[in-house]
Amino acid sequence: MGAIETKPKRKIVFVNQATGYLTIDVVNTFAKDYDEVALICGSVRVQDVELDSKVDISKISIYDRGNNFRKAFSWALGTLQVFFLLLIKYRKHEVFYYTIPPSAYLLASFFRSSFYIMIYDLYPDALKIRGRSEDRLLYKWWAKQNKKVFQKACKVFTLSNQLKEGVKKYYPNANVEVIHNWSAFSGKLPVDREHNSIIRREGLSGKFVVQYSGNIGVTHNVEVIVELAESLSNNGDIEFLIIGRGERKNVIERLIKERDLGNCKVLPFRKDEELYESLCVPYISIVTLDDRVPDISVPSKVYNILASGVPIMAVASLESSIANLVQTHNIGRTFLKDDIVGMKEFILDLRNNPDKLKAISRNSIEASKEYTNQNAVRIYESCLG
Missing domain, CATH: 3.40.50.2000 (Glycogen Phosphorylase B;)
Structure with a gap:
């Protein structure tokens, strides 16, 4: 043999x-x-x-x-x-x-x-x-x-x-x-805001929360959020959260203090066991991408946001991959970083139109099933x- x-x-x-x-x-x-x-x-x-x-x-x-x-x-x-x-x-x-x-x-x-x-x-x-x-x-x-x-x-x-x-x-x-990419939370049901422990802990009940969660670096255009908060400072129910770390974190905190913005605060990253619940806190999630080079990356956090059923406001090139994703699934809007007026109107529109907000949220959850x-x-x- x-x-x-x-x-x-x-x-x-x-x-x-x-x-x-x-x-x-x-x-x-x-x-x-x-x-x-x-x-x-x-x-x-x-x-x-x-x-x-x-x-x-x-x-x-x-x-x-x-x-x-x-x-x-x-x-x-x-x-x-x-x-x-x-x-x-x-x-x-x-x-x-x-x-x-x-x-x-x-x-x-x-x-x-x-x-x-x-x-x-x-x-x-x-x-x-x-x-x-x-x-x-x-x-x-x-x-x-x-x-x-x-x-x-x-x-x-x-x-x-x-x-x-x-x-x-x-x-x-x-x-x-x-x-x-895909979500770490595929198939999970979004945490109802009435039972969200982070909302209770941070005193956010009754607030229309707009949230950014990620790195706060030179290229992340986080200053846009401070400008937005200032432009909406007369709307007492709208609260901006900036969650993250990075080399410009201190700069952002200083800007908020100098402009005396009571509707905007910087918080540290959530613990892993709180991440999904944290993603379910806002009514709108902000994702930023440097518009000088629109095609070098797609932020992985986008897919986790989809699973939380939260509309996305992308600050990026209108030709970027994320802009295409947002438009394809009708899960929000994309704006250039200097379009503060457009972003402000988008936030107010979703705050004032609950049915439209719910429709986009449903689109987000449906889209997450593809990833x-x-x-x-x-x-x-x-x-x-």
Whole structure:
């Protein structure tokens, strides 16, 4: 009898410096069928679903959300650590790169392993937000590397058609597939405001809450919310909440104090166990995106907002992916950052028209049903195909 051929083991390692529920869902899907599954990460933030116990975790530096220097340093250090782990420990694994740190996927040029890329933020395009022009040496070098890497990738995943076109700008024949993100709270019923403990605790009963939750950085246009609060300061029932952290948090707090705005306050991030309840607090959720480069990302929090059934007021380019999402599902409106009058009228319109508010809320919940963790299965099946 001839020797029995043994099927080669399937091994894959995922790279994401800041691992959350989206990555966990994908990793767990692969863990069901692959022989060995590993994860290179700086941190793992668990919400409802735990990481499969069979996953081998290798830790690198934590993604630093501080100022530009600290953030860039954590990215550079993380990329270097990923390189040595791929060289020594995971040389025979397929690799699935996420763009955190954003330079990690460029390491694919140094290895022969099959690899996939999930583009959350498209670089070097994102450097434009930081004032880097296309004439800069780093920008040109990165663009050249993109052409090489996208050409070799088994599959490049993006979150929107706009991002897909951005990838193809570097290599027109790249194998790109659009698979949207999804909510961590798919299928949950929104928390009724009358029974929302955060509303009671923060003294928000009877208030028409407009809420921003996210990073408060240079590119996030959070100053718009302060201007809106000032323009609506005579409407005692409208309250603005800014929940988050970032390098401009102190600036926003100072602006609120200088303008003596009693209808606007900054609060720290909610605990994970309070996140969904917090998303259900407002009547309108604000999402901001830098309008200088509209197609480099789609904020993942959008999908969690959908599941909470809250209308979205997007402050972004009218040509952006989020604008397209909002319009497609009729879940709110998108405004340019200088259209304070339009935003003000939108807020007052929804406050004064409960039936219209409820209709948009229903649209939001219906739209959330299209963005579930079934998309993690689609990613897995696409990699196999």
